[in-house]
Amino acid sequence: MARAIVLRQLTVAPRSRAQLEKKLRDRGCPDDVAGRVLDRMTEVGLVDDEAYAELLVRSRHSSRGLSRRALAQELRKQGIDKELADGALEQVGAAQERARAEELVARRLRTMHGLDADVQARRLAGMLARKGYSGDVAWPVIRDAIAGAAEHQRD
Incomplete structure (x- = not known):
């Protein structure tokens, strides 16, 4: 039974060992049985x-x-x-993180034409904060993007 539950879970999507342990516990599987099944699944490479x-x-x-x-x-x-x-x-370095923040800001900024620069900055900061970016990364990216936006250029 435990083996079938684990295999069914893994066909839907990859799962961590902790997620599979929780699922087995929720289904009433004894911990020792769950441990043996998950150890075997780890040995054969299905749980990694x-x-x-x-x-x-x-x-x-x-x-x-x-x-x-x-x-x-x-x-x-x-x-x-x-x-x-x-x-x-380690796959995500500081440079990659900043580049991704710049992409997100550029994409969102395209939808904010006509808004005051302060409103744009506040909304962009909120969006980046919800994605986990610190102020040290977010604010320089936001300032650069708003300063470079055509609508905020002086004639």
Whole structure:
């Protein structure tokens, strides 16, 4: 039964060991049985927290634009060991994080024509904050983008 639950979960999407343990616990599976099944799944390579963490970091950074801080929180929430999480987060350097913040700001700024520069800055800062970007990253990117916007150029 536990093996079938794990296999069904893994066919839907990759999962961390902690997520699978929780699912088995929710389904009433004894901890010793769950441990043996998950150990076997790890041995054969079906459960791999390191690969899962790297996949999560890559996909969430590129698709949702999450910062390293938000990605670290996401990994903790998924039950990934801190050491594995730190290794996966090495994929996203400071330069990549800033570049992604610039892309997000540029895309959002295109939809804000006609708004006052202060309103644009406030909205952009809120958007970046929700994605986990610190003020040290966000504000220089926002200032540069607004200063470079054609509507704020002096004639």
